Amino acid sequence: MALINLAAREINYKIVYYGCGLCGKTTNIQYIHRRVNPGARGRLVSIATEEERTLYFDFLPLSLGTVKGLRTRFHLYTVPGQSFYNASRKLVLQGVDGVVFVADSQISRLDENVDSYLNLWDNLMEQDEDPSHLGIVLQMNKRDLGSIFSVTDLTELLNHTGSPVIEACALTGVGVFETLKTVCKQVIAKSART
């Protein structure tokens, strides 16, 4: 689904951070925005409520630079995690090339994680997206907290595609760039094949 502008020698890919409410999607994007040189990124746009919960999406464009004469960009989006915002999530997923599913590792968030994961697949199927064409990464966030699931258990629950799994603590940045790089590589590899 990448947009290829041969005249302007540009390729844009769309990556969506998905997951339940308060799992750390926006925290990932905010960390990337803080750490990346302003020359390699655009403005961070957030459509949030007064309580700073995502209402529609966060958006951050990142530039990879020029590859084989093509300016390559990744557009990062988050979705609103709260269950009642499903209409907005479907809109943000339109034209997606890659998905980072951010799981909250805490045992107390099991139901929310599973609901969100099933919701992701429902929405992709509804859009007639063939998931085998998408780059997908599972980020296990909040690994620094107590009472968390093991990596094996969460992988069994939330990774039926066998996608790469990355442990993270988005608040301090652990695993944030590893997740970003992994999904970007997947997206490019998949687009080359399709």
Next chain:
Amino acid sequence: MARRKGLVINDEQMQMIDGVLTKLQRVAGSAFVALISTSGQPITTAPADVDADTLSLAALAAGSFAATRQLAEVLNEREFSLLFHEGQESNLHVMQVTEQILLLITFGRDTQVGRVRLYTTRAVEVLKPLFEDAEDSDEGGARTIDTDYSREAGAAIDDWFPGESDK
């Protein structure tokens, strides 16, 4: 399940598209005109060196238009095919070209809305077949995103933000 094709625009198509946009900007008295994808990616603008954050503009306008379409559905309306934002100094008019393309046109208070709508509708009629051709053809994309590109991009990603990767 068939995946929707990506959008690949070649030089010839872009020349024609830019020609239409430049003319539209002039005759409609617009500050600038932009084409974006419905997934929120900018394609081109007239004038080319527009002084605006086109990346944010594209993401927000596409989001706004998508929400408007859903509003129509909720209200049992077949479609709201255009979106209009009225400001104190400038206005923004968004119109759908194809399933994947939106046309954005900005203009000042001294330009009549009717004039903008008239010329925009005519421009959409010309642009529509051009983009339908671009949506139908994926050959250029397949040639461009080859294994060489994939390999070089992978290496560039490895070297991306070197100070951050060891965390």
